[in-house]
Amino acid sequence: MEERPQAKDKSYNPQAIEKKWQDKWEADKLYRAVIDTSKPKHYALTMLPYPSGDLHIGHWYAITPSDARARYMRMKGYNVLFPMGFDAFGLPAENAAIKEGIHPMKRTFENIERMRKQMRTMGAMFDWEREAVSASPEYYKWTEWFFIQLFKQGLAYRKMSAVDWCPNCNTTLAREQVWGDDRHCERCGTPVIKKNLDQWFFKATKYADELLNFDDMDWTQTVKTLQTNWIDRSEGAEVKFRIASNQSSVNSNQSELNTDDWSLITVFTTRPDTLWGATFMVFSPEHPLVDKITTEENKSAVNEYKAQAARQTEIQRGAVDKEKTGVFTGAYAINPVNQKHIQIWIADYVMMSYGTGAIMAVPAHDERDFAFAKKYDLPIIEVIRPDVETLHATSLQAAYIGAGEMVNSDQFNGTKVSTEKGRKNPGIVTVLDWIAAQGIGKESINYRYRDWLISRQRYWGAPIPMIHCETHGWNPVPEDQLPVTLPEDVEWRPTGESPLKLHPTWKNTICPICGGPATRETDTMDTFMCSSWYHLRYLSPKYDQGPFDQAEYDYWMPVDTYTGGIEHATMHLLYTRFFHKAMRDAGVTKGKEPMIQLRNQGMVLGEDNDKMSKSKGNVVAPDLLVNKYGADSVRAYIMFFARWEMGAPWDSQGIEGTVRWIRRVWTLFTDSVSNGLETDERMNASDEVRKNLRRKVHQTLRKVTRNFENFDFNTVVSSLMELMNEMYKAREAGAAGTDAWKEAQEIYLKMMAPVAPHISEELWTNHLGKPYSIHTQLWPAVDEEATREDSIEIPVQVNGKLRDKVIVPAEASEDEIRAAALASEAVQKYLEGKEPRKVIVAKGRLVSIVV
RNA sequence: GCCGGAGUGGCGGAAUAGGCAGACGCGCACGACUCAAAAUCGUGUUCCCUACGGGAAUGAGGGUUCGAUUCCCUCCUUCGGCACCA
Numbered sequence: 001m002e003e004r005p006q007a008k009d010k011s012y013n014p015q016a017i018e019k020k021w022q023d024k025w026e027a028d029k030l031y032r033a034v035i036d037t038s039k040p041k042h043y044a045l046t047m048l049p050y051p052s053g054d055l056h057i058g059h060w061y062a063i064t065p066s067d068a069r070a071r072y073m074r075m076k077g078y079n080v081l082f083p084m085g086f087d088a089f090g091l092p093a094e095n096a097a098i099k100e101g102i103h104p105m106k107r108t109f110e111n112i113e114r115m116r117k118q119m120r121t122m123g124a125m126f127d128w129e130r131e132a133v134s135a136s137p138e139y140y141k142w143t144e145w146f147f148i149q150l151f152k153q154g155l156a157y158r159k160m161s162a163v164d165w166c167p168n169c170n171t172t173l174a175r176e177q178v179w180g181d182d183r184h185c186e187r188c189g190t191p192v193i194k195k196n197l198d199q200w201f202f203k204a205t206k207y208a209d210e211l212l213n214f215d216d217m218d219w220t221q222t223v224k225t226l227q228t229n230w231i232d233r234s235e236g237a238e239v240k241f242r243i244a245s246n247q248s249s250v251n252s253n254q255s256e257l258n259t260d261d262w263s264l265i266t267v268f269t270t271r272p273d274t275l276w277g278a279t280f281m282v283f284s285p286e287h288p289l290v291d292k293i294t295t296e297e298n299k300s301a302v303n304e305y306k307a308q309a310a311r312q313t314e315i316q317r318g319a320v321d322k323e324k325t326g327v328f329t330g331a332y333a334i335n336p337v338n339q340k341h342i343q344i345w346i347a348d349y350v351m352m353s354y355g356t357g358a359i360m361a362v363p364a365h366d367e368r369d370f371a372f373a374k375k376y377d378l379p380i381i382e383v384i385r386p387d388v389e390t391l392h393a394t395s396l397q398a399a400y401i402g403a404g405e406m407v408n409s410d411q412f413n414g415t416k417v418s419t420e421k422g423r424k425n426p427g428i429v430t431v432l433d434w435i436a437a438q439g440i441g442k443e444s445i446n447y448r449y450r451d452w453l454i455s456r457q458r459y460w461g462a463p464i465p466m467i468h469c470e471t472h473g474w475n476p477v478p479e480d481q482l483p484v485t486l487p488e489d490v491e492w493r494p495t496g497e498s499p500l501k502l503h504p505t506w507k508n509t510i511c512p513i514c515g516g517p518a519t520r521e522t523d524t525m526d527t528f529m530c531s532s533w534y535h536l537r538y539l540s541p542k543y544d545q546g547p548f549d550q551a552e553y554d555y556w557m558p559v560d561t562y563t564g565g566i567e568h569a570t571m572h573l574l575y576t577r578f579f580h581k582a583m584r585d586a587g588v589t590k591g592k593e594p595m596i597q598l599r600n601q602g603m604v605l606g607e608d609n610d611k612m613s614k615s616k617g618n619v620v621a622p623d624l625l626v627n628k629y630g631a632d633s634v635r636a637y638i639m640f641f642a643r644w645e646m647g648a649p650w651d652s653q654g655i656e657g658t659v660r661w662i663r664r665v666w667t668l669f670t671d672s673v674s675n676g677l678e679t680d681e682r683m684n685a686s687d688e689v690r691k692n693l694r695r696k697v698h699q700t701l702r703k704v705t706r707n708f709e710n711f712d713f714n715t716v717v718s719s720l721m722e723l724m725n726e727m728y729k730a731r732e733a734g735a736a737g738t739d740a741w742k743e744a745q746e747i748y749l750k751m752m753a754p755v756a757p758h759i760s761e762e763l764w765t766n767h768l769g770k771p772y773s774i775h776t777q778l779w780p781a782v783d784e785e786a787t788r789e790d791s792i793e794i795p796v797q798v799n800g801k802l803r804d805k806v807i808v809p810a811e812a813s814e815d816e817i818r819a820a821a822l823a824s825e826a827v828q829k830y831l832e833g834k835e836p837r838k839v840i841v842a843k844g845r846l847v848s849i850v851v
Numbered sequence: 852g853c854c855g856g857a858g859u860g861g862c863g864g865a866a867u868a869g870g871c872a873g874a875c876g877c878g879c880a881c882g883a884c885u886c887a888a889a890a891u892c893g894u895g896u897u898c899c900c901u902a903c904g905g906g907a908a909u910g911a912g913g914g915u916u917c918g919a920u921u922c923c924c925u926c927c928u929u930c931g932g933c934a935c936c937a
Contacts, residue, residue: 179932222931225855229933236937269937282937322935349935359937368935448936569932640876641863646856648863657876660891706867715865718875725875795871800918802871840917846870848917 012666014630018758022123030773031125033081035555042078043556044070045535045595047564047572048085048132051111052092055118057620057638057650058612061604064635065644065713066563067124071754072708073561074125075779081556083538084119084126086112088135089527091169091187094460098492104460105488108135118623123631123757125775132537134530139537140462141483142547143530146579147454147465148476149586155203156454158474163453165195170496172199174453174526176230176571186571199455200464200523204578208233208447211577218597220645226569232448235422236270237432239360239441241281241333243293244341265289265333268355268446271362272435273417273427276409277383278360279373280343281333282326284352285309293344295330302327302346309348324349324372335360336440338410347372355446363399370399383408384417384427452575454526459490459499461524469511469518477520478512484520498522531572532579535559535594547588562595565603573598599711602647609649620650632756633659639713639755661721662759665752668727669745669763673736685734685741691790693730696723697744698786704751705782713755720752746770747780796821796847798830806847814841821847 025031046066049059063084070082093104093111112133119126132139150156164173164183168190177186184191204211208231214224243263267281283290285306294302305327326347333344349368350359363373363380373380386404406415406427412434417427423443435441455464463484465477477484487506490499500506501522511518533547539556540549564572580594605611606618613619625634636658642648668674685693700723707716727735727744735741745768753760753774764774789810794817796804804826808817818841821827831851838850 181934220856222856226932229854232933232936234936267937271937324935347935349937351936354936356937361937366937368937371935446936448933566931643864646864651863651877654863654877661876663891703867714863715875718865721875793871797870797918805871838917840870842870842918846918848870850917 010670012663012670012759014632014662014758015627017762018121018123018631021758021761022120025773025775026128028773030775031082031127032129033079033083033127035552036079037555039077039079041556042070042073042080042561043535043559044073044080044082044561045538045559045563046082046084047562047568048087048531048534049115050090050092051086051088051108051115053111053114055115055622056612057604057622059119060122060622060634061638061647062564062601063119063124064122065601065639065711066561067122067126068635068639068713068716068754069561069563069708069711071125071757071775072779074775075750075753075777077778080125081127081130081538082125083130083132084124084128085130085132085534085538085541086115086134087527087531087534088112088133089140089461089524089530091171091458091460094458094492097460098494101492103488105135105486108460109133121623121626121631122635125757130538130541132534132541134462134527134534134537135460137483137485138542138544140530142537143462143525143533144465144477144482144484145479145547146533146583147462147525147529148479148482149588150202150582151466151476153582153586155206155582156200157203158198158200160196160198162194162196163199164192165197166190166192169458170494171457172197172453172455174528174571175450176452176574197455199453200466200521202452202454202578202582204452204575205447205449207578207581208449209445210581211449211574216596217593220566220598220600222566223569223573223598223600226566227574230449230570230574234270234446234448236268236428236444236446237272237435237441238266238268238356238444239272239275239336239435240264240266241336241360243344244332244334265358266356266441267358267360268444269360270421271365271428272431272441273406273409273412273415273425274362274365274383275335275337275360275431275435276406276412277362277364277381278335278342279363279379279381280345280361282350282359282361282369282372283329283344283346284350284357285346285348286352287346287357289358290329290346293329293331298328298330302329305346312348324368324375326372326376328376336438337435343378345372345376354448365399365401367399367401381408452526452578454529455523456526457496457498457523459486459492459524461527462530463500463524464521466521467509467512467518468521469513469516471516472511472513472518474521475512498524500524528572528575532576533583535576536589553590557589558591558593559595561597561599563599563601566600599645601644602642604642604647605649607650607652612650620652625655629655629659630662630758632759633662635757636662636717636755640717642714644711644713658717661717661724662756664728665724665748666759666763668724668731669749669767674731674741674745675737675767685730685736685738689730689733689735690738690740691786693726693735693740693744694783694786695789696726696730697740697747698783701747701751701780702782702787705779708754716751717755720748720755723748749774750777750780753777792844794821794845794847796824796827796849798827798849799851800848801830803827803830810844814843817841817843817847821849 044066046063070080074080088108093108096102096107097104134140147156164178166173166185168188169185173185173192178192179186182191212228212231212233243265324347326345329344329346331344332341335342361369363369363378364382365384383406384400384404385407386400386402403418406412406417412430415427415430418425423429432443436443463486465482465484466474467477468474487503490503492499507520507522509518509520510516536548539552543549576594580589583589606616608618610616610618622634637655640658641651641654700719703719704716749760749764757775761774764770765772791807792810793805793807795802796806804824806820806824808820818839834851836849836851840848
């Protein structure tokens with residue numbers, strides 16, 4: 001056996017113990033994860049941090065319970081991979097460069113080194129040999145490679161459009177990165193503006209339906225809901241309306257669907273059953289057809305309205321209770337179901353960004369259309385009549401959106417309409433099938449979800465590996481020329497253009513098709529591209545024949561347990577799912593999903609119940625806590641003080657509780673009496689004491705096991721505290737030194753090991769003299785026989801009120817329990833001599849007597 | 852407005868499957884040790900009452916049940932997401 005690192009120490013000195021074991025574990029490669037087909041694998045992953053420079057308490061809160069769970073799984077016999085790395089590209093490093101002139105590369109790698117050191121104090125089971133850093137060329141070579149694969153799959157495209165721009169970060173943002181009512185930048189909080197730019201997008205919408213499917217995924221309900229809402233699928237129909245303006249050569253053949261003909265305008269509706277009630281049409285002011293259809297006499301009014309709409313911000317325009325406004329274009333459309341001519345208006349309540357940018361307005365059955373029709377005195381035709389006839393009279397006061405039957409709808413009169421959406425609604429399905437047969441329209445699904453805007457006008461990111469040639473357009477950099485490396489000699493200027501564009505030579509290259517002069521793409525990639533595949537780079541971070549070693553992939557993937565904050569619900573967690581599916585179709589990845597199980601931790605707030613921030617002065621520095629109390633106590637408190645998924649405000653006094661627990665465990669194990677080394681009058685435990693101790697130990701083991709399975713870290717710790725209290729009592733009763741005591745000590749340390757890895761190793765190896773290391777021990781098995789109670793206390797209720805407790809043998813029959821309950825004096829008192837009407841015996845739990 | 856989470860002592864929180872509400876800890880109070888304090892150890896600690904004893908209580912109100920923190924309905928508060936989404 002190996003030499004034990006240090007002689008026993010009487011007093012608890014966490015700083016010495018923790019450093020000693022961290023060094024030994026590292027020297028022994030105790031946490032090295034290598035393929036071992038003899039064991040089931042478990043890939044435990046926690047979201048990688050951005051190297052901001054200092055580890056804060058939020059990192060501890062996210063990482064150490066995940067580490068404890070990974071350690072538990074290891075003891076359960078799994079071959080566990082628990083890697084760590086850094087999401088190292090991003091704006092803060094570049095902004096610091098602008099401000100202080102320090103190169104982002106230098107700063108980032110210094111920060112990483114600093115954070116690595118701090119992370120080592122956690123005593124986590126990271127396999128550092130698998131560390132991945134997204135800003136290193138060995139990593140971003142493959143980020144670029146993945147871009148090219150997406151391009152080859154037809155999933156990367158360039159488009160000119162009005163995109164969100166953060167004026168503070170000086171870059172575009174994806175839709176997911178614009179948050180809140182004021183539409184601010186997710187990173188810096190600045191309200192975004194719109195800019196028309198030519199940008200790279202990934203066709204994430206192609207996977208919209210697949211991304212809505214969470215079958216067999218053990219993800220938190222919240223994230224599933226957020227993603228579902230974000231994608232927001234809505235079922236309906238596209239319907240073609242012919243424009244009846246005399247300016248166009250109207251083809252009178254109604255059944256012909258000619259998509260190139262601008263005189264046919266498509267609208268999206270979720271209510272095709274209300275087509276007969278469409279009494280006018282509304283275009284978004286930005287709709288490209290507006291200029292073509294507007295008649296001469298309406299031109300000036302329309303142009304003025306368009307200009308006014310353009311001046312408004314998206315927020316002003318989106319204000320829900322704003323009064324509806326609009327102007328008539330002078331043009332008419334023909335309702336395809338009844339050939340009626342209906343007016344075409346423009347109004348800012350119709351958005352160009354949703355559906356087709358034009359709607360059929362059914363004022364009788366849509367609140368917005370109703371308000372608009374009332375204001376401009378447009379016709380309102382009822383086409384859904386409520387089943388209850390009395391409601392009929394109200395139909396002119398407000399739009400009716402409830403169930404009923406179709407009226408004023410020709411052959412469909414009398415068709416039932418429910419409040420269900422899509423094909424589940426009998427009215428909708430009937431009309432859908434009919435319009436499809438008539439060639440008027442077709443079933444259609446609309447999504448709120450948008451393609452992923454990937455271009456960033458910044459330096460510190462992975463270059464987009466594309467080359468533009470005057471004659472051959474955009475082509476990827478040949479794969480054998482990857483990586484396209486970032487030049488180091490760039491100037492930091494917040495110009496709104498990528499610093500790469502301002503570099504004198506970097507962008508000049510040759511066209512991969514013709515060899516002629518060409519230019520590189522100077523924008524870089526959204527850093528979420530880097531984090532969409534980092535779980536794959538961990539598999540083989542030094543591998544240079546591909547993004548990952550296939551053998552490692554086949555053994556470790558998919559990720560079994562993924563943990564992280566909920567703030568990434570519609571960003572990283574959606575991007576990485578899209579990425580996996582796109583790469584699966586490219587033959588790179590396998591399986592339906594990259595991450596099987598997802599758990600989200602909550603947030604640690606400041607003691608003032610506010611979000612922690614430097615400006616509020618309420619931040620908690622984990623380094624200071626570790627220095628003061630030791631990592632084990634900090635870990636234990638992190639797991640103990642809140643429900644992990646909920647989070648809670650920090651309480652600097654509360655930590656004293658787990659500090660005391662750790663110290664009392666130390667005392668319990670290092671006291672000579674505890675080890676049975678001293679003869680003492682207390683060492684004379686009765687059979688009963690020993691039996692009771694074993695019972696409590698195995699009951700606790702059962703509970704702690706379940707708690708680890710369920711990520712209930714707070715009750716893991718509280719159960720261990722409870723058992724410790726029992727062990728102190730058992731020692732008082734003379735249990736020390738008995739077999740039951742020795743078993744209790746062993747099981748106790750094994751249960752404690754995932755929470756407090758250092759002290760449990762020290763006590764296990766040096767005080768109990770057990771073989772190193774406790775972290776390679778197997779999780780103990782519950783002795784069910786030992787957990788069984790001899791006698792049980794049964795509460796007795798009379799008319800639902802607790803009146804007494806009776807003690808009966810555990811194996812007592814229902815009749816015996818009933819008899820014991822009725823024999824109770826207190827119970828008799830409340831019966832007042834009356835015969836009970838009913839006596840319910842819940843076996844082993846409770847007796848309920850009804851008088 | 853729509854969708855989702857959460858409401859339990861002074862505080863964080865606990866409660867397999869509908870069965871003793873408040874485990875565990877913080878804080879507080881009292882006691883032991885001490886010249887004293889800290890630390891440590893012990894005891895107590897939901898609220899109300901004429902306190903041996905009884906009553907109320909898990910956001911509010913109703914329902915199902917012998918029995919509800921747990922299941923159902925209505926509502927309130929709060930946090931998060933979405934929102935003139937057609």
